[in-house]
Amino acid sequence: MAGRMKTLRLILGDQLNHHHSWFRDDPGEVLYVFMEMRQETDYVLHHIQKVVGFFCAMQNFAQYLKEREHQVIYLGINDRKNKQTLPENLNGLLSEYEIGKFEYQLPDEYRLDVQLRDFCKTLSIDSEAFDTEHFLTSRDDLARFYEGKQQMTMEYFYRDMRRKYDVLMVNDADPEGGQWNFDAANRRKWSGKPEIPHERGFRKDVSGILNEIRQAGIKSFGQIEETSFHWPTSREDSLSVLNYFCKHLLVHFGDFQDALHTEQAYLFHSRLSFALNTKMLSPKEVIQAVVDYWRAHKDEIDISQVEGFVRQILGWREYMRGIYWKEMPGYKRSNKLDNQNELPAFYWSGDTKMNCLKHSIRQSLNNAYAHHIQRLMITGNYALLTQTHPDEVDAWYLGIYIDALEWVEITNTRGMSQFADGGIVATKPYVSSGSYINKMSNYCKECTYKVKDKTGELSCPFNSLYWNFLDEKREFFKHNRRMTMMLKMLDEKSGDELDKIKRRAADIIANPQKF
Known part of the structure; x- marks a missing residue:
């Protein structure tokens, strides 16, 4: 292309800010690029509505820019020029359009931040990163x-x-x-x-x-x-x-x-x-x-x-x-409670007799949505009580919800929900027995299990799991002042009652398909 030096500007799928100062520049000097990539669709298994939502929003924003006479390159998922990774696509475009400068907005995900910084180190042309002009605070x-x-x-x-x-x-x-x-x-x-x-x-x-x-x-x-x-x-x-x-x-x-x-x-x-x-x-x-x-x-x-x-x-x-x-990046590896179990298969189907989990999971599968208490006190609560590895919980939350991006998902999941960070986000674990669920919902009314029963075949699984969790993690929480009352109540249980609770919990954790 003849004329003044061309600048290539990358717009990621979560950078659809119509009011960004970029778009006040002379459109003749700038090429904007959007990319639908396997790099982004495949790093975790996503809900189909999430993939559709991002692609649709990206296409709409690209069209918005075109209608205002900005020059836009849009690499669709099946475009023959699409190499499916950020560095390969950018290198191809820089060469094809004889670009003199590369610019991008600071990503909100650590992995993309590292990828783009590393990419810029390989360039022989100038590069520059800009704020997204979205948040009310800076990164630090x-x-x-x-x-x-x-x-x-x-x-x-x-x-x-x-x-x-x-x-x-x-x-x-x-x-x-x-x-x-x-x-x-x-x-x-x-x-x-x-x-x-x-x-x-x-x-x-x-x-x-x-x-x-x-x-x-x-x-x-x-x-x-x-x-x-x-x-x-x-x-x-x-x-x-x-x-x-x-x-x-x-x-x-x-x-x-x-x-x-x-x-x-x-x-x-x-x-x-x-x-x-x-x-x-x-x-x-x-x-x-x-x-x-x-x-x-x-x-x-x-x-x-x-x-x-x-x-x-x-x-x-x-x-x-x-x-x-x-x-970050250490936060992504945190597992302070040393939880190691697998996420139950019913998280991908909703096929469970526990009414609260069945409704929360099926709603998530149907709508790619659940509100914060469903995420925290139903699906998150159960995952923590069954001592599921936070990597598995992270992957599920990051994939299933349309609004899930790592910067907001991992802090809420690994921190607030799973207490895997050891107390950076929350001062105590957000766990409960069935009583809280019953207090805030109608889930327990038509459930197979009895919310007031602590043990027995029809007792609410959350009840035995809750006391078992406190017993299993007693050493970790013994100096946490916010856990003092519950640990005292745990100590007041008889050896026989605690034994029944722990056997019931062990069965639930080992055989989630039964419940």
Whole structure:
């Protein structure tokens, strides 16, 4: 190509930021490249909706740029020029288009960060990395925030973020509503009322993308409707879901954000995580939209509803990303509890008599979605209680959920859910017997097992697994002050009762197919 030096800019599948400063440049000097690659579809077994969702969103963003006269190269999964790996594809493009400079946005996954840094070392032309201009913190802000402190607590980080960005603040020191956190008001069980509006869905035909995926021979799992794909895959879709959440779901989001129900997959949850994690929406605009809507409807919506949502985006999401970049790459190998068991086969089918697991897993297989309590206190809780190796748990969570990218998945799974990091994210393991599940859901009502029975053939498996876990890991938790009460209760059990509990738990762990 004649004329001025060409710059090749790489856009990854989770970098679909319409407002990035890149796109204000003269389009005549820049080539943007998107790639559908086996490198990305095959590093873990993905849910088919996840693969379709990313490909569809990438194609829509590429089209958006083309319509604004940017020069775009799009390597489809079956393109003859597609070498299926990032370095091979980039080398081919640099040569073909006589590129003078290579630019990319900093990846949010460690493996891609290393791959691109190593690739740039091989180049004879200039290269430069740019911020994604998405997050409210930089990679190392959290490490600096907690520098010199013995323990990290999300609450203090969250309060600092509230002050820094003036979110739900009366002044520099005082939060609106008189308190920082309304978590105690966010734990109601849903029993049919109030009525839950239908989620904001779509009726997209993705049969063409599915055919390309099948032609490529990409392995996947889970279900999908070819003519009714219901996830947002464009900026327009994403804004529609955000607006729908504000108008119809925010009013009860906080009340029921921890609730579980057999007939409700989404309850009052926003379903914005995929749009956020692909950067079709920014956290700042999502927070602003929700807070603005609440301010205009204070007579209808309590502050506890909006604070619970803001805490997830402004607090937890940014916090977990900070943990990821602070602790990687060693974090990916952490297994402080030395759990070694395999993930039960029913995690890939939902074929189990345990009603809570059956519903949570089948919902995940059907929708590529489960909300945080299903992930933490049902599937995650069971995996930890059965002492499953965190590598197996990571792979399942990373593959099955449409919003799962390693920076957010691994910190929530290996840290929050599996306590494999030994307490970096959570101060105690998030485990429970069947009583918590019964408190927050209707799962136990029609279950084969009796939630109040501790032992016996029809006792809830979570009950024996819970006490067995505490006994097995007693040495690890004996100095954890938050575990003192439960360990004391464990010590009060008779030798005969504990023996029955441990034999029942051993049977469940060894023979998960029976349960």
